[in-house]
Amino acid sequence: MKRAEIIAVGTEILMGQITNSNATFLSRELAELGVYVYFHTVVGDNPARLREVIEIAEARSDLLIFTGGLGPTPDDITKQILAEHLGKDLVIDEPHLKKISDYFTISKRPMTENNKLQALVIQGSAVLKNDFGFAAGMFLTSGRSSYMLLPGPPSEMKPMFKEYARPLIAASMNGDSIHLESRILHFFGIGESKLANDLADLIEQQTNPTLATYASDNEVEIRLTASARTQDEALQLLDNLEAEILCRDGEFVYGYGDTTLADVAISKLLLHHITIAAAESLTAGLFQAELGDRPGISEIFRGGMVTYHTDIKEKLLGVSHDVIKREGVVSAACAKEMAEQIRLKCEAQMGISFTGVAGPESLEGHPPGTVFIGLSVAGYATETHLFTFGRDRNHNRYRAVKQGFQLINRFLEEKLPKSADKNAR
Amino acid sequence: MKRAEIIAVGTEILMGQITNSNATFLSRELAELGVYVYFHTVVGDNPARLREVIEIAEARSDLLIFTGGLGPTPDDITKQILAEHLGKDLVIDEPHLKKISDYFTISKRPMTENNKLQALVIQGSAVLKNDFGFAAGMFLTSGRSSYMLLPGPPSEMKPMFKEYARPLIAASMNGDSIHLESRILHFFGIGESKLANDLADLIEQQTNPTLATYASDNEVEIRLTASARTQDEALQLLDNLEAEILCRDGEFVYGYGDTTLADVAISKLLLHHITIAAAESLTAGLFQAELGDRPGISEIFRGGMVTYHTDIKEKLLGVSHDVIKREGVVSAACAKEMAEQIRLKCEAQMGISFTGVAGPESLEGHPPGTVFIGLSVAGYATETHLFTFGRDRNHNRYRAVKQGFQLINRFLEEKLPKSADKNAR
Numbered sequence A, B: 001m002k003r004a005e006i007i008a009v010g011t012e013i014l015m016g017q018i019t020n021s022n023a024t025f026l027s028r029e030l031a032e033l034g035v036y037v038y039f040h041t042v043v044g045d046n047p048a049r050l051r052e053v054i055e056i057a058e059a060r061s062d063l064l065i066f067t068g069g070l071g072p073t074p075d076d077i078t079k080q081i082l083a084e085h086l087g088k089d090l091v092i093d094e095p096h097l098k099k100i101s102d103y104f105t106i107s108k109r110p111m112t113e114n115n116k117l118q119a120l121v122i123q124g125s126a127v128l129k130n131d132f133g134f135a136a137g138m139f140l141t142s143g144r145s146s147y148m149l150l151p152g153p154p155s156e157m158k159p160m161f162k163e164y165a166r167p168l169i170a171a172s173m174n175g176d177s178i179h180l181e182s183r184i185l186h187f188f189g190i191g192e193s194k195l196a197n198d199l200a201d202l203i204e205q206q207t208n209p210t211l212a213t214y215a216s217d218n219e220v221e222i223r224l225t226a227s228a229r230t231q232d233e234a235l236q237l238l239d240n241l242e243a244e245i246l247c248r249d250g251e252f253v254y255g256y257g258d259t260t261l262a263d264v265a266i267s268k269l270l271l272h273h274i275t276i277a278a279a280e281s282l283t284a285g286l287f288q289a290e291l292g293d294r295p296g297i298s299e300i301f302r303g304g305m306v307t308y309h310t311d312i313k314e315k316l317l318g319v320s321h322d323v324i325k326r327e328g329v330v331s332a333a334c335a336k337e338m339a340e341q342i343r344l345k346c347e348a349q350m351g352i353s354f355t356g357v358a359g360p361e362s363l364e365g366h367p368p369g370t371v372f373i374g375l376s377v378a379g380y381a382t383e384t385h386l387f388t389f390g391r392d393r394n395h396n397r398y399r400a401v402k403q404g405f406q407l408i409n410r411f412l413e414e415k416l417p418k419s420a421d422k423n424a425r
Helices: A021-033 A047-060 A078-086 A094-106 A113-117 A154-172 A192-198 A200-205 A231-252 A261-271 A286-292 A310-317 A321-327 A332-345 A393-415 B021-033 B047-060 B078-086 B094-106 B113-119 B154-172 B192-198 B200-205 B231-252 B261-271 B286-292 B310-317 B321-327 B332-345 B393-415
Strands: A003-009 A036-043 A063-067 A090-092 A120-122 A126-128 A137-142 A145-150 A179-188 A210-216 A219-228 A253-256 A276-280 A301-306 A350-356 A370-377 A383-388 B003-009 B036-043 B063-067 B090-092 B120-122 B126-128 B137-142 B145-150 B179-188 B210-216 B219-228 B253-256 B276-280 B301-306 B350-356 B370-377 B383-388
Touching: A003 A021, A003 A047, A021 A036, A021 A063, A021 A154, A021 A179, A036 A047, A036 B047, A047 A063, A047 A078, A047 B036, A047 B047, A078 A090, A078 A120, A078 A145, A090 A094, A094 A113, A120 A137, A126 A154, A137 A154, A145 A154, A179 A231, A192 A200, A192 A210, A192 A219, A192 A231, A192 B113, A200 A210, A200 A231, A219 A231, A231 A253, A253 A261, A261 A286, A261 A393, A276 A286, A276 A332, A286 A301, A286 A393, A286 B286, A301 A310, A301 A332, A301 B310, A310 A321, A310 A332, A310 B301, A321 A332, A332 A350, A332 A370, A332 A383, A350 A393, A370 A393, A383 A393, B003 B021, B003 B047, B021 B036, B021 B063, B021 B154, B021 B179, B036 B047, B047 B063, B047 B078, B078 B090, B078 B120, B078 B145, B090 B094, B094 B113, B113 B120, B120 B137, B126 B154, B137 B154, B145 B154, B179 B231, B192 B200, B192 B210, B192 B219, B192 B231, B200 B210, B200 B231, B219 B231, B231 B253, B253 B261, B261 B286, B261 B393, B276 B286, B276 B332, B286 B301, B286 B393, B301 B310, B301 B332, B310 B321, B310 B332, B321 B332, B332 B350, B332 B370, B332 B383, B350 B393, B370 B393, B383 B393
Parallel strands: A003 A036, A003 A063, A063 A145, A276 A301, A276 A350, B003 B036, B003 B063, B063 B145, B276 B301, B276 B350
Antiparallel strands: A036 B036, A090 A120, A126 A137, A137 A145, A179 A219, A179 A253, A210 A219, A301 B301, A350 A370, A370 A383, B090 B120, B126 B137, B137 B145, B179 B219, B179 B253, B210 B219, B350 B370, B370 B383
8 A cells, every 4th residue: 555645835835825725635535546645744945845855755655746836937846856856857748848839829929938847847757737737747656756746726736636647546556456435424412532432442443444533513523434445345344333333322423424413404304394483592693594504495494583682582572571580581481482482473383492691691690501492393392402501602602503403303303204314425 | 033843633634534724824823923834744643653753843843833633532642642752741730620620510511531631731831721622732842842732623723822822932932032013904895806906016015014915705804014123113114004005995994903894893883882683684694693793792782583584574574565565575675674673673773684685596586696785773864785796695695794794884983973993903
């Protein structure tokens, strides 16, 4: 198996003016090819430092993939420095030179000397065509290492890689022919440490598939990656490990792949054409804004209220004076009436409500993070749920919205006939 | 002047699952501080390779900034490997441990052993607080090198850097006694190319201060950075250049530094205690959610409605049947009534409304991007404004919200007595 290193050459990346998204693209492509990427390096347009980076990379990687520094200006130095380092000459690639001069002939513009520089390639390298620019790409092997040179602009680099570079790498690897398959599982309602604890032995013993947990925004995801000689074998390895994980913490899994809690809930609502309305206090429109994010949501989203002030809850939404006086606005009773009232007022089948304390101040004696969510569905008893989150205002608001979508997910899963939406991986 | 290297630790970056955007952020911040970033490195969660990377970095850089690998799971190894490499112990940071255990007490969830791991820090390091997560940051100097450890999730890393790490780096550099001062000017309502064109000579001739434009989210910002032997001199350089810029495009500047259009508008509303309510269609709660973002907003935010469906506009909000039938919901007349009705219904001094076509479909014959915003203020004639944005659904929604805040800004600027809020840089 090859070990690759991706080396981006460009001071603009080190200045933070652009992000090294080329490395992301190439890493993903190489993972699919079964090439291990062990390092990304970014170095500026500086001959001495680039030379140093090449030497370090040769010592630890088999395949060095360079992006950037192939342009016509004096700060473009990648092929010059590498040629010098390898003791090779730069030579004109005639087909490439013809392509460049043809362009200038057709566009009736004068061709400058530095345009010709872009047709120079390292002697002995396979030339990679650039269908979207002038800089030629290169691939060569010298000593123990292989070198690939790609242009910096993603609009040139990506098509060059897919069309011309990828087949070369695949061919150079055909001894191994390893299939890599990945799968992502999304969890909500369980912390990363708890999950890691439950799966400690699987994490400890992992070899193939590998297993990694990532936490972000109150969620955890697990990525499984398997390698095998065939795709079927790799998928089978993933299925086996997934089954073991689901067996332990399956109740917290809400989806696979490129999805979110809101996506899953909204897809179900759309599929079953269940109309919805919302009454929000502490979340102040965040839940409804998330609905509004989806094209086509007007099929099911009726509308709602942001009942920030207490008297808006009472006068506009119609929560009873009695409940507010007796139980307060941070209460299950208030959440219940909010959900029911908004459902009726908006003539929806489902009404959801959010009331509680975002913080930083306490409210009615309840600390920040105290949140009640109500869910009223025509024909069912209204549910209310109490959550106690943390101290951070915006954490509490976003967390509450996620929790709302999760309650909808749960409700629909339990109350609706099972449908064939399990294959969305 | 210091030479820095940014080292991201995480196999997920090498797999192409996430992009190393942390390096972009840090590079920009360090450039502002006058620290040269010569290398970015990404390495996986692998002890041997991380050790190797540390050794290489120590040989070529003065300041090693690590991101990632500070979590509670076994594949989080950054501080463990660095401590071992430096021959230092990991010790519990008591304030940090208390913060973690407080969280679990408040949220009534059990704290697992590996949560405690996140309170471990390298002996002798300054601990950087994490206001948005559990992983403590660290800064220490040992031998010829300084080491900074930051968490991987950008939502934790960025505020930690700005709040706690940046001042430490700035202080550690005062040997050079060059004062760097930066100033950020925010523009709304002018495109980046137009602005760059207006300031072409200033951009061309820039040396000190430097001047860079950045476009994002329908806004443009200009960052000026001056260096001088004293702070006063640096500030004077900034003042001179700023005056020239304001002279040319001052009408589009809405604020300075770490602010947003919404911040500026909300601060003014709070200052003058003007109560507000909103009726939103295409924005579906985004505007109100932005209000809800601010602690203390309940002083002035009454509440509002999301009138997504037409009959909600009519039945719940009270837009007249006549207007909807004659002019449609995508109309100035509808925006006017929405703003007026929500102001009256919520007993607020200011009512704002958003109605239009988010897309991708047209509505009532209007193409996506057609947006009407109404602004009704007690004692003033109601304003309505028509905007024609682009084709992208979410672009249109976010753009509309910004435009709403800008209308509020303009209204308050024109109608309110000038106040002394000019110094908020």
